[in-house]
Amino acid sequence: MRIPGFRAAGIACGIKRDRALDLALIASDRPTAVAGVFTTSQFPGAPVRLSRSRVRRGSARAVLVNSGIANVATGAAGVAAARSLTRATARALGVPTAEVLTSSTGVIGWPLPVERIQAGIPEVVRRLSPTGWNAAARAILTTDTRIKLAQRAPRGFALGGIAKGAGMTMPKMATMLAYLATDLAVEPAFLREALSEAVERSFNAFTIDGEMSTSDTVLLFANGARGNRPLGSRSPRARAFRSALEEVCTELVEKLARDGEGVTRLADVIVTGARRERDAERVARSVANSVLVKTALFGADPNWGRVVQAVGAAGVRLRPERIGIRIAGVELLRGGEPVGGEAALRRSERGMRKRRVAIEISLGAGRASAQILTTDLSYEYVRINAEYTT
Amino acid sequence: MRIPGFRAAGIACGIKRDRALDLALIASDRPTAVAGVFTTSQFPGAPVRLSRSRVRRGSARAVLVNSGIANVATGAAGVAAARSLTRATARALGVPTAEVLTSSTGVIGWPLPVERIQAGIPEVVRRLSPTGWNAAARAILTTDTRIKLAQRAPRGFALGGIAKGAGMTMPKMATMLAYLATDLAVEPAFLREALSEAVERSFNAFTIDGEMSTSDTVLLFANGARGNRPLGSRSPRARAFRSALEEVCTELVEKLARDGEGVTRLADVIVTGARRERDAERVARSVANSVLVKTALFGADPNWGRVVQAVGAAGVRLRPERIGIRIAGVELLRGGEPVGGEAALRRSERGMRKRRVAIEISLGAGRASAQILTTDLSYEYVRINAEYTT
Numbered sequence: 001m002r003i004p005g006f007r008a009a010g011i012a013c014g015i016k017r018d019r020a021l022d023l024a025l026i027a028s029d030r031p032t033a034v035a036g037v038f039t040t041s042q043f044p045g046a047p048v049r050l051s052r053s054r055v056r057r058g059s060a061r062a063v064l065v066n067s068g069i070a071n072v073a074t075g076a077a078g079v080a081a082a083r084s085l086t087r088a089t090a091r092a093l094g095v096p097t098a099e100v101l102t103s104s105t106g107v108i109g110w111p112l113p114v115e116r117i118q119a120g121i122p123e124v125v126r127r128l129s130p131t132g133w134n135a136a137a138r139a140i141l142t143t144d145t146r147i148k149l150a151q152r153a154p155r156g157f158a159l160g161g162i163a164k165g166a167g168m169t170m171p172k173m174a175t176m177l178a179y180l181a182t183d184l185a186v187e188p189a190f191l192r193e194a195l196s197e198a199v200e201r202s203f204n205a206f207t208i209d210g211e212m213s214t215s216d217t218v219l220l221f222a223n224g225a226r227g228n229r230p231l232g233s234r235s236p237r238a239r240a241f242r243s244a245l246e247e248v249c250t251e252l253v254e255k256l257a258r259d260g261e262g263v264t265r266l267a268d269v270i271v272t273g274a275r276r277e278r279d280a281e282r283v284a285r286s287v288a289n290s291v292l293v294k295t296a297l298f299g300a301d302p303n304w305g306r307v308v309q310a311v312g313a314a315g316v317r318l319r320p321e322r323i324g325i326r327i328a329g330v331e332l333l334r335g336g337e338p339v340g341g342e343a344a345l346r347r348s349e350r351g352m353r354k355r356r357v358a359i360e361i362s363l364g365a366g367r368a369s370a371q372i373l374t375t376d377l378s379y380e381y382v383r384i385n386a387e388y389t390t
Numbered sequence: 391m392r393i394p395g396f397r398a399a400g401i402a403c404g405i406k407r408d409r410a411l412d413l414a415l416i417a418s419d420r421p422t423a424v425a426g427v428f429t430t431s432q433f434p435g436a437p438v439r440l441s442r443s444r445v446r447r448g449s450a451r452a453v454l455v456n457s458g459i460a461n462v463a464t465g466a467a468g469v470a471a472a473r474s475l476t477r478a479t480a481r482a483l484g485v486p487t488a489e490v491l492t493s494s495t496g497v498i499g500w501p502l503p504v505e506r507i508q509a510g511i512p513e514v515v516r517r518l519s520p521t522g523w524n525a526a527a528r529a530i531l532t533t534d535t536r537i538k539l540a541q542r543a544p545r546g547f548a549l550g551g552i553a554k555g556a557g558m559t560m561p562k563m564a565t566m567l568a569y570l571a572t573d574l575a576v577e578p579a580f581l582r583e584a585l586s587e588a589v590e591r592s593f594n595a596f597t598i599d600g601e602m603s604t605s606d607t608v609l610l611f612a613n614g615a616r617g618n619r620p621l622g623s624r625s626p627r628a629r630a631f632r633s634a635l636e637e638v639c640t641e642l643v644e645k646l647a648r649d650g651e652g653v654t655r656l657a658d659v660i661v662t663g664a665r666r667e668r669d670a671e672r673v674a675r676s677v678a679n680s681v682l683v684k685t686a687l688f689g690a691d692p693n694w695g696r697v698v699q700a701v702g703a704a705g706v707r708l709r710p711e712r713i714g715i716r717i718a719g720v721e722l723l724r725g726g727e728p729v730g731g732e733a734a735l736r737r738s739e740r741g742m743r744k745r746r747v748a749i750e751i752s753l754g755a756g757r758a759s760a761q762i763l764t765t766d767l768s769y770e771y772v773r774i775n776a777e778y779t780t
Contacts, residue, residue: 043702043710043726073698075711075727108695109728214702291681291767292775299776305498308463312433312604320433321465336433337465338499377681379772385682386689386768 001133001151001160004183005029005225009127010139013120015068015106015113021139023117025124026179027062027093032223033185033230034060034101035192037199039216045108046071046078048215050086051101055219058188061099063179063219064089064124065140066117067164070175072108072214081112088118092125103217105142105164105175137162140177143384146259150251152244156237157184157226159244163252165213175213176203178252184241185224186231193233194242195220202249206257206373207288220245257373262380266356267297269372273363279316280370283361286314287374294377297357302348304332311361322364328357391523391541391550394573395419395615399517400529403510405458405496405503411529413507415514416569417452417483422613423575423620424450424491425582427589429606435498436461436468438605440476441491445609448578451489453569453609454479454514455530456507457554460565462498462604471502478508482515493607495554495565496532527552530567533774536649540641542634546627547574547616549634553642555603565603566593568642574631575614576621583623584632585610592639596647596763597678610635647763652770656746657687659762663753669706670760673751676704677764684767687747692738694722701751712754718747 006028013023036055038048054060064085071078086100093100104112127135137147141164151160165176186194199218224230231238257266269288274280287293290310296303304325311323325333328351330344340347351357396418403413426445428438444450454475461468476490483490494502517525527537531554541550555566576584589608614620621628647656659678664670677683680700686693694715701713715723718741720734730737741747 039702040705041699041702042704042706042708043698043713073695073710073723073727075725108698109723214699295772295775298772301776305463308433308498309431309604312429312431314432315430316432318432320463323433333463333499335465337463377772378776379769382685382688382767382769382772385685386691 001149002130003158003160003181005223006181006221007128007130008132008136009124009129010132010135010137011120011124011127013066014116015066021135022066022068023120023124024065024136024139025062025089025128026136026181027128028221028223030223030225031059032061032221033058033188033191035188035195035220037196037218039213041214043072043214045104045215046074046082047102047104048217050079050082051103051217054098054101057098059099060101060221061095062089062093063101063103065103065177066112067140067142068106069104069110069112070106070108070215071104071112074109074111077111081114084114085117085121088121089125092121101219103177103215105140105177105215108214133160133162140164143261144259148252148255148259150248150255152248154240154244157182157241159248161248161252163256165256175215176256177216178203178218178249180218180220180245180248182222182241183225184222184231185226185228186222186241190231190233190238191220191222194245197242198245198249201246202253205371206253207285253373257375260375261384262378263375264378265297265376267374268356268358269374270358270360270369271363271371272360272369273365274368274370275366277368277370280368282316283311283314283363284370284372286310287359287361288372289374291377294374297352298376298378300349300352302327302330302332302345302352304338307359307361308333318363319365324362324364326358326360328352328354391539392520393548393550393571395613396571396611397518397520398522398526399514399519400522400525400527401510401514401517403456404506405456411525412456412458413510413514414455414526414529415452415479415518416526416571417518418611418613420613420615421449422451422611423448423578423581425578425585425610427586427608429603431604433462433604435494435605436464436472437492437494438607440469440472441493441607444488444491447488449489450491450611451485452479452483453491453493455493455495455567456502457530457532458496459494459500459502460496460498460605461494461502464499464501467501471504474504475507475511478511479515482511491609493567493605495530495567495605498604523550523552530554533651534649538642538645538649540638540645542637544630544634547572547631549638551638551642553646555646565605566646567606568593568608568639570608570610570635570638572612572631573615574612574621575616575618576612576631580621580623580628581610581612584635587632588635588639591636592643595761596643597675643763647765650765651774652768653765654768655687655766657764658746658748659764660748660750660759661753661761662750662759663755664758664760665756667758667760670758672706673701673704673753674760674762676700677749677751678762679764681767684764687742688766688768690739690742692717692720692722692735692742694728697749697751698723708753709755714752714754716748716750718742718744
């Protein structure tokens with residue numbers, strides 16, 4: 001992956017054992033617009049607090065990311081550590097400290113080994129290269145088993161990104177992180193708008209276990225290396241930019257889902273016919289996060305009863321006699337009552353053995369809809385999350 | 391168990407295989423006040439819809455309960471079935487149809503075998519006996535492995551009940567049902583108030599998997615066999631009645647929790663120092679329903695990081711630097727930072743190997759508190775819920 005004007009690197013600075021890569025840097029060669037979306041956790045890590053305030057300025061030159069230790073629940077010392085690391089990075093890059101952002105992911109509650117990271121900064125700066133994205137993508141991983149990159153190169157610009165996150169495990173707190181970059185110049189307000197729209201339809205429309213990390217972060221850099229006049233929401237290329245951004249985010253989300261802890265199967269939960277979009281989303285989220293639906297998905301069981309239960313529990317006013325459910329393309333409930341008998345169940349069960357299935361719910365109340373990508377809940381998920389002992 | 395003026399019975403009418411008990415009847419010998427709490431699911435079963443409307447009258451003589459099939463997602467035919475069964479029961483008992491309530495629990499989407507149940511009604515009425523509670527408690531079970539009864543006999547009155555429910559499994563949809571009875575006369579308004587208060591502190595302060603059934607029902611009958619003047623909220627015995635009721639409900643909840651699907655360990659999630667009770671409850675619920683906290687509980691891992699994550703995700707405004715966490719009585723987080731080091735973690739881990747542990751969270755923001763009982767999430771839960779194939 002290459003995005004003109006950006007360079008990236010990943011090195012081992014000694015946070016993880018076995019010299020595994022654990023320090024990433026992404027930097028732009030020129031002044032760069034930035035937008036960010038952060039965890040809504042009320043217990044955010046120090047890097048989130050620092051980066052959130054710096055992103056508000058709308059411009060940034062670089063982001064330093066370490067994996068292995070999350071710098072969460074570390075008090076004032078944690079904030080000081082994040083500040084001093086961005087200061088050292090800024091000095092090495094020759095840019096203002098306020099233009100350097102930072103993320104950390106990994107064990108929470110442990111102090112960041114500031115000296116080791118400081119010692120690694122000159123090396124990670126030295127290694128910066130236009131083709132360094134793979135190394136950076138590897139250096140941000142925790143429990144992930146694979147690196148995740150996605151890019152689009154539509155006519156006239158480049159857009160790409162890297163991500164990590166495999167479920168919310170701690171001490172390997174598998175925070176979701178994503179860093180996106182484009183060589184377009186984009187007006188800061190439009191950059192923010194486009195990013196939050198894309199995040200809403202991708203990262204926020206995806207759940208492994210309904211858990212939110214203390215460090216979730218998505219950043220989008222636009223450095224203008226392309227030389228275009230800054231893109232606004234009405235620019236001719238605005239639509240192409242929006243859709244490339246959504247595509248990159250969606251591809252990263254699918255890669256996150258496939259690599260989720262213990263994941264064997266994905267489901268698209270699609271709710272249609274809601275009165276309001278908010279209703280559709282609540283119903284979709286209730287189904288997507290239901291552990292009963294997720295264990296049925298693992299067992300390839302077209303258990304529409306559990307879907308009904310999760311739909312009913314969503315806290316949205318419904319007319320049961322209008323509800324329809326299709327699982328793996330097979331209609332199993334119509335007008336609130338089962339249809340198709342044993343034959344339909346067997347067809348649906350066969351469809352559920354695929355790696356990705358659709359759970360479609362029609363509410364018959366309006367025209368709003370929502371869609372959420374979810375994963376199954378397997379023995380392996382329980383093993384990964386139960387067997388580690390602090 | 392005996393409650394003066396009440397008789398109960400449980401028989402096999404042929405819904406379940408192997409002549410397992412599947413039809414229960416509880417009846418009062420005299421006019422009886424009733425209060426009920428039902429599922430808030432927007433997709434309730436026919437018996438819930440019928441019973442909810444009849445309970446509003448404030449008096450009822452009997453409740454007929456079948457297990458094996460839930461009569462949910464059965465449309466107009468399901469409502470007609472529930473009506474006709476209560477009519478037959480009323481005729482056999484010689485009471486008005488509107489005074490007979492009903493519940494069903496089991497597979498959802500299948501039609502109720504009305505003729506078999508009709509055929510069983512004369513027998514279940516004939517078997518009614520003051521000591522029939524055990525048989526009734528058995529006849530309402532689905533995936534439960536044990537019957538659940540609880541009673542209190544304070545000076546001057548009797549109060550007892552039965553319950554079932556072991557997690558929300560379908561097709562063995564393990565709805566939570568509870569039937570409570572006292573020989574006191576109680577004013578209907580006070581009966582409702584006392585019941586909803588007790589339910590709030592017991593059944594609603596308990597979660598196995600965060601799932602809500604389409605059929606959850608709690609009924610409380612007060613028949614006045616004791617001959618007292620109807621109890622109101624200011625009667626001298628009101629306090630004794632309230633606490634006996636809460637005790638019986640709490641004991642039933644503990645029995646439900648112990649018999650929960652795949653449950654190996656319970657945790658009391660106790661939140662203190664919240665600004666408002668609603669905040670305390672949201673935080674407690676977020677922790678109690680977190681699959682990461684529940685898998686850590688299964689692994690006996692004093693993983694305060696996951697507790698922090700669930701606290702932060704509760705959607706309640708917090709001051710991280712004031713938060714404290716104790717697990718199994720050992721302080722692990724104070725002022726938002728870890729304390730006690732490895733030694734504390736090891737002590738906490740030893741404490742977590744017990745069958746019931748406390749997860750205490752102090753928010754340092756006020757004086758409101760909340761407590762929720764939760765269970766661990768084990769391989770066995772996944773097995774039970776994944777391996778059944780429709």
